[in-house]
Amino acid sequence: xxxxxxxxxxxxxxxxxxxAAACGGGGGGEAPTExxxxxxxxxxxxxxxxxxxxxxxxxxxxxxxxxxxxxxxTPDTVGIVIExxxxxxxxxxxxxxxxxxxxxxxLADGSIGAPVAPxxxxxxxxxxxxxxxxxxxxxxxxxxxATVKATLGPHGATSTVTVKLxxxxxxxxxxxxxxxxxxxxxxxxxxxxxxxxxxxTVFPRGLAPPRLMWKxxxxxxxxxxxxxxxxxxxxxxxxTGAALDPDPAxxxxxxxxxxxxxxxxxxxxxxxxxAKLVTKQTWRVASGSLKGTVYxxxxxxxxxxxxxxxxxxPDNFLKAAGVTDxxxxxxxxxxxGNVLTLGGGGPAEDSKASVFDLVSGKLVASNRGRAWAMLxxxxxxxxxxxNNAPLPGSxxxxxxxxDVATGAxxxxxxxxxxxxxxxxxxxxxxxxxxVDHATKALVSLGYSDATGxxxxxxxxxxxxxxxxxxxxxxxxxDAKWAVYHRGPLDTRDGPxxxxxxxxxxPGAEVPLDATNGKTYPFAAGDRDRHLNYEPAFLPVASGGxxxxxxxxxxxxxxxxxxxxxxxxxxxxxxxxxxQHPQPGKDPSHPAFWLSGQDAKTLNMRAYWALxxxxxxxxxxxxxxxxxxxxxxxxxxxxxxxxxxxQSCSPSGGACKSAADCCGKGFTCINSHCAEPDPE
Numbered sequence: 001x002x003x004x005x006x007x008x009x010x011x012x013x014x015x016x017x018x019x020a021a022a023c024g025g026g027g028g029g030e031a032p033t034e035x036x037x038x039x040x041x042x043x044x045x046x047x048x049x050x051x052x053x054x055x056x057x058x059x060x061x062x063x064x065x066x067x068x069x070x071x072x073x074t075p076d077t078v079g080i081v082i083e084x085x086x087x088x089x090x091x092x093x094x095x096x097x098x099x100x101x102x103x104x105x106x107l108a109d110g111s112i113g114a115p116v117a118p119x120x121x122x123x124x125x126x127x128x129x130x131x132x133x134x135x136x137x138x139x140x141x142x143x144x145x146a147t148v149k150a151t152l153g154p155h156g157a158t159s160t161v162t163v164k165l166x167x168x169x170x171x172x173x174x175x176x177x178x179x180x181x182x183x184x185x186x187x188x189x190x191x192x193x194x195x196x197x198x199x200x201t202v203f204p205r206g207l208a209p210p211r212l213m214w215k216x217x218x219x220x221x222x223x224x225x226x227x228x229x230x231x232x233x234x235x236x237x238x239x240t241g242a243a244l245d246p247d248p249a250x251x252x253x254x255x256x257x258x259x260x261x262x263x264x265x266x267x268x269x270x271x272x273x274x275a276k277l278v279t280k281q282t283w284r285v286a287s288g289s290l291k292g293t294v295y296x297x298x299x300x301x302x303x304x305x306x307x308x309x310x311x312x313x314p315d316n317f318l319k320a321a322g323v324t325d326x327x328x329x330x331x332x333x334x335x336x337g338n339v340l341t342l343g344g345g346g347p348a349e350d351s352k353a354s355v356f357d358l359v360s361g362k363l364v365a366s367n368r369g370r371a372w373a374m375l376x377x378x379x380x381x382x383x384x385x386x387n388n389a390p391l392p393g394s395x396x397x398x399x400x401x402x403d404v405a406t407g408a409x410x411x412x413x414x415x416x417x418x419x420x421x422x423x424x425x426x427x428x429x430x431x432x433x434x435v436d437h438a439t440k441a442l443v444s445l446g447y448s449d450a451t452g453x454x455x456x457x458x459x460x461x462x463x464x465x466x467x468x469x470x471x472x473x474x475x476x477x478d479a480k481w482a483v484y485h486r487g488p489l490d491t492r493d494g495p496x497x498x499x500x501x502x503x504x505x506p507g508a509e510v511p512l513d514a515t516n517g518k519t520y521p522f523a524a525g526d527r528d529r530h531l532n533y534e535p536a537f538l539p540v541a542s543g544g545x546x547x548x549x550x551x552x553x554x555x556x557x558x559x560x561x562x563x564x565x566x567x568x569x570x571x572x573x574x575x576x577x578x579q580h581p582q583p584g585k586d587p588s589h590p591a592f593w594l595s596g597q598d599a600k601t602l603n604m605r606a607y608w609a610l611x612x613x614x615x616x617x618x619x620x621x622x623x624x625x626x627x628x629x630x631x632x633x634x635x636x637x638x639x640x641x642x643x644x645x646q647s648c649s650p651s652g653g654a655c656k657s658a659a660d661c662c663g664k665g666f667t668c669i670n671s672h673c674a675e676p677d678p679e
Contacts, residue, residue, distance in 0.1 A: 035255065044163035059364045079106040080116060080152050082134075082159040089128070089138045092166045101159055102148040116231040118152035127544035138163045140458065143230030165231040165257060167250045172237040174221050179236055179578065181275040184540045186267035189276030192218065194267060195523035196557035198590035199281040202576035204543055206289030208595045210253035212267065213557030214278060217242035220270050222278075227264040228285065231257035236592050241557055258285035260678055270499070281315030282590075286576065286673055288543025288651065291624060292610040293361070294536075294594070295333045296338065296572060299602035302327040304342055308611075309574075318342075321361050325352070330373035330391075332384075333358075333607040335539040339381025339404060343373040355404060359463045368407055371397050376423035376432070379539070383454055388437050389421035391489055401454040405598065413454040415445065418668060422472055422489075426479035427539035428670045432456065433473045433503055440465030440554050442482060444475055444503055457588045463501045463509055471496070471536045475503055476546050477670045482579065483512070483535045483548060491551060491570070491604060495530035498550060500577075500587065512588035515575040520590065528554040531566055537577075538608045540624050540652070543675035545576040549594065561599040570602040579669070579677050616641045622652025624672045628653020649673045 025637065031232045055095050090096060101120075105113035113214055120130045127144035130136045136148060143165045149158050162347040162395075195213045204209065212224065217239065224244060226233045231254045237244065269277040270554040290309035298305050307314040317329050323344070330343035330353075340356040344366075353372035354364035374387040400416040402409050409416075419437035426432075427449065432445045435539070440458045442463040445456040462482065463470065473484035487496020515532070522528035531553035538547040552573045554673070556562035562569050573591040581587035598605050613627035614620055618640050620631035626640035630653050648662035655668040665676030 024072040026124060059371050063190070072645050076107045077105050077155075078108050078155045080104065080118060080150060080155045081106050081178075082111060082148070082150055082517075085157065086160045086162075088164060089136070090164045090166060091138045091140045091143075093168055094140045096138050096140070098163060099136040101130070101136060101148060101154065101156065103134060104273075106155075116152055116504055119152040121149050121151075123147045123149075125350050128161060134236075135163055135195045140165065140253075140254075142253050147260070148518075154638050163230070165253055167231070167233045167253065169233070169235040169247055170237075171235070172221055174238075176234045178221050178270060179223065180258065181208065181270060181273070182221065182236065182268045183234075183277035185223075185266075185277045187274075187276055189271070189278045190268060191271070192216065192261065192269060192276075192278045192522065194279040194281070194309075194476075197281075197283065197592060198517070198520055200278075200283070201590045202284045202286055202545060203592060204286045204288060204290045204309075204545075204547070204576075205255045208310070209246035209248060210592060210595075211243055211245050211557070212266070213243045213559070215242055215558060218269065222267065222269045224633065225266045226251075226254055227266075228254055229258050229261050235479070255285045255571065260285045267501045268386065281476065283679070286543030286545055287678070289538060289620065289621075290547060290574070291539065291542055291652075292538060292608055294339065294549055294572065294606050294608050295331060296597075296603050296606040297329050297331065297603055298598065299570065301601055302329065303332045303338070304328045307594070307596050309594070309596075314597055317361070320523060321356075321363075323354075323363060331605070331607065332375050332377050333609045334377040334381030335379035335425075335609055336381065337609040337611045339377060341377065341384070342405070343370065365405070365407065375421070376420070376425050376434075377404065378425050379427055379429045380450065384436070385420045385423040385425070385432060387422055388419040389435065389489060391422075397604075401456075410454055413456050415456045415459075418456075424472075424474045426475040426483075427477050430481055431475060431503060432463075435465075435470050435473065436461070440469060442470050442484065442501065442652055444482070462503065462506055468496075475676075476537055476577070477540050478546075478579070479670075480504055481587075483534065483578075485539070485550075486534045487530075491533045491553070492567070496531050496533050496536055498531050498652050500581070500590070506583075508651065510584070510586060512575075512577075512582070513586050515550075515577075515588040515591050516592065517554070517674060521555065522554070524555045526567070532573075534605050536608045539610055539670060540672045541579055541669045542652075544579065544678045546579055547608075548574070548575050548588070549606045549608050550575070550591075551606065552591070556599070559599060562654050570604050572597055572603050572606050578675065579667075607616070614640045622672075623649060623654050624652045650676050 032608045056593045087099050087396055089099055103116050103118045105116050112565050120134050122130045124144050124146040124516050126141050127146045128136050128138045128150050143163050146161045147158050147393045158519050178567050188316045189571055191216055197210045212496050221238050224235045227477050231252045233254050263283040265281040268275050293306050293308050295306045305314040324346050328342050328344050333340045338358055340358055351502050352366055353368035354363050376385045376392055383606050384404050388670035401417045403415050423434035432447045436443045441461045444460050445457040447456050457591035468486040471485050471489050473482050474500050475482055481500055483500045485496040486499050488494045497516045500510045533551040535550040549572055553566040553569050572594045575591035576589040578587035614625050620638050623629050631638050632641045649660050650662050651673055653673045655673045658667045
């Protein structure tokens with residue numbers, strides 16, 4: 001077993017404005033020291049047993065993963081135990097004493113005999129390591145609950161080792177007295193308020209820490225404490241403004257520790273010699289990271305760009321590929337990340353509409369006309385349902401489905417004349433949702449192209465239209481929920497909010513109040529409400545949640561680029577969405593700003609796609625990255641491959657049902673193993 005260790009309008013005002021309307025709106029731990037924190041233990045076995053009452057032979061091959069060869073059975077020995085059976089190591093600023101585990105013989109009469117020399121192994125090598133003598137040393141990389149196993153001949157035993165991290169950062173070099181006051185603050189501070197992040201936000205792993213922003217900006221000593229179940233980070237500082245960027249390394253250790261969960265957040269400051277509590281919030285960390293890539297339109301640039309969650313800047317990949325012909329806009333991306341369709345051309349050409357192969361990085365078709373803008377792609381990018389909503393001009397052709405490679409219409413689907421307004425396929429390809437061209441209701445179709453040709457059936461009217469239009473519907477990874485905005489098709493034309501409804505049968509709408517911020521005490525007040533548009537789902541579940549990216553014109557704290565009038569602000573935000581929504585309950589959570597995007601551009605109309613799959617032998621982190629669906633642990637790290645003899649798939653691995661997945665409570669969503677909902 002391996003241990004784990006704004007380009008101006010010179011682009012053409014007509015192009016930019018037409019395109020805007022078309023898209024719905026314009027380290028390792030240090031060496032232990034004698035004064036390091038002690039190790040707490042629990043569950044040690046009691047009786048010492050009969051002196052010399054049992055013996056064992058040679059311990060066998062030393063090191064992790066050995067089998068304990070050379071064991072000589074004695075009549076009285078029926079097993080082994082580890083003392084202590086459970087223990088906690090607290091790593092304080094990278095330092096902790098090793099924990100000594102001792103394996104002893106378990107005798108037939110129930111007593112515990114003399115120490116034995118087994119081989120040792122640990123399941124979370126990035127949390128701690130165990131040597132041949134049973135000494136466990138925390139790495140300091142993250143906290144966690146690890147299982148240490150001892151093996152001696154036919155016998156084995158385990159011990160649970162919990163590693164906690166305590167990190168203190170003091171860039172302000174505050175006095176001990178000031179730190180003590182700040183740590184004890186309980187009285188609310190009426191003069192200062194936190195503007196961002198929002199209370200109740202769920203953050204995934206793998207992103208930069210959120211910038212904390214408050215108002216006003218008193219130059220007084222402050223303390224930020226982030227306390228999770230297995231890690232705590234305390235930062236004392238003297239602000240030079242009204243914001244703080246948490247230490248990235250410490251943030252990573254915090255969110256990687258354990259398996260997700262709540263984070264208690266307190267921010268305090270000194271005023272007049274007294275400590276006041278600026279805010280006390282609870283965030284939550286998901287047990288997984290955001291996968292894939294977000295493709296969006298940077299309206300100010302007149303270009304489709306992309307960003308991987310966690311990246312520090314967007315990628316102008318079309319420009320790098322030589323696609324620089326006027327505006328690139330009105331795009332769609334296949335869920336598997338292979339195919340991009342987009343409009344293009346200068347004002348005189350209106351929209352050339354092209355097909356771009358994201359695997360080869362080349363245009364493979366062009367000059368298809370406006371009818372091919374704003375369409376829906378099947379998850380593999382081979383078939384399209386053209387859009388017929390007025391976004392603008394005369395979009396669509398005569399309904400039905402089309403071959404993306406050739407542009408030819410594919411007949412025989414049963415819906416050859418059906419006009420689809422703003423269609424969207426479920427990430428698993430089992431369903432198509434759209435707005436009925438005549439009634440303006442949200443409807444769904446069952447869909448399959450298993451035979452190579454599209455077949456649709458079972459048209460169901462899910463939600464009636466109304467005075468506030470249904471716009472830009474999308475489908476959840478499990479094909480059970482549709483999310484859309486209620487409001488104008490053009491994001492410049494008025495307010496809108498995100499709403500969810502069943503994608504399976506007629507039912508009531510559920511406003512996503514938490515994500516919309518209906519009751520949130522925004523620092524900008526009502527200026528920030530009802531400005532949420534164009535949602536899109538990550539095609540797979542991650543960390544116990546589904547994830548939505550959407551366009552919003554809300555402000556971002558005190559960021560000078562994002563505090564203007566709503567017409568000057570348009571950015572991408574992300575929110576967690578419960579995997580198993582409860583009837584009548586809002587399944588969404590407060591949103592966070594997608595870091596790395598350019599705050600100086602107007603960003604909108606995001607599509608979230610997985611990255612093109614990787615072949616066997618390529619490095620990976622989860623099975624959804626691999627063409628074969630499995631990411632395996634090997635001597636060289638995690639790689640895509642075929643799992644000989646593997647009986648179950650880990651989180652993100654390929655599956656046909658929940659029975660294929662490892663781990664209690666796992667489910668199979670869009671053919672990938674998904675972790676259970678957080679407790």
